[in-house]
Amino acid sequence: MSKDPNVLGRLYDKIATWWNDRHLDSNYGVTQFNHALNFVPPEGNALDIGCGAGGRFINILNKRNYQVTGLDVSSKMIALAKKNHPEHSFHQQNICTWIPDKQYDFIYAWDSLFHLPLDQHQPVLNRLCDCLSESGVMMFTLGDAEGEHEDQWHNASFYYSSIGINRTLEVLLAKGLKIKHVDIDQYPEKHVVIIAQKITN
Template sequence: MDPKKLAQSYDQIADHWNGEEFNSDNGLPQHRRALQFVRNPGLALDIGCGSSGRFIDLLLGEGFTVEGLDLSSRMIDLSRKRHPEVTFHHADITKWKIPQLYDFITAWDSIWHMPLTAHESTLRKILQALKPGGIFIYTAGGLDTPGEKYDSNMGPEVYYSVLGVPKNLAIFTEEDCVCRHLEYDQYPELHLYFIVQKK
């Protein structure tokens, strides 16, 4: 999987998340559930922030100082126009050096696009970027074993990878984190999200 090609794919469809056909409530109930575990609404990071700004709006409303990150330059351009007061990073999360610790990190429908070979190390890096008590919410394919695939449901071909549920849970323990919630929220589709807390 070439990150440049992924970025180009998302550049082509960046406006989708701002159109009438997009469900702007997508992921918000799950994020509200995750926010119930927050001890301190300090710093937050939205990985794969996209262009809709819905999670950034939610986090700003909860009193967080928010940063966004995306691989797509078009997504970043649209996000900066929507939220000029927010710091955005145009970067590849697998290579980006996370600059500080965060109280809340979200990666909704985003990090499953990174190469399978980089998946575990990047997940560990994100978990290590949580402050004690910090919360991480993210989506994963609900498989039991590692896997990868390409999909063209959105138009351009897009790559996906998963570590599998058991491996995710093992990494949480090894990184001194606890799984607070795990849900197949679109069952029978294998769309899964985790809420994880740093001890």
């Protein structure tokens, strides 16, 4: 199994156009995304991790006057995102080594963190919690069982991993976040959505 983000980026390069056509205006994850927005301020800064070509989520944030920073390991996805949303900032980056230079009111990672190497989940989550603004909200998806595996998709092998629901919640709680929502939203698929908010004293 290849955990190399450069390999992952090249795999997504191959399907970037397909992804863009399929998800630019789709409703996939929109219900959960809108639920997370119930907890965020009416405007602010958002961080989109594994932003792909942008599309549906960023279109929603545009209506709320959010400024979006998007990160993705695929150069072709980033090129499409810049074309689709020239008003926002997009960067080809590996979230495991990326260092934030500001805080964000809303951080979301839809179907992206499950590509992290297993030993990087906790460090990445800790870093994301640290760059949340006061009362900032984080929404992300994960697999419900701890471990790592490889699946075939688009005639290629993609690496997936998770530290599981319980360990993930422990990390968030230890960083002072309040859990707002946990849902296995595609049952019987093992697809989990978590929404958490930073607690201020």
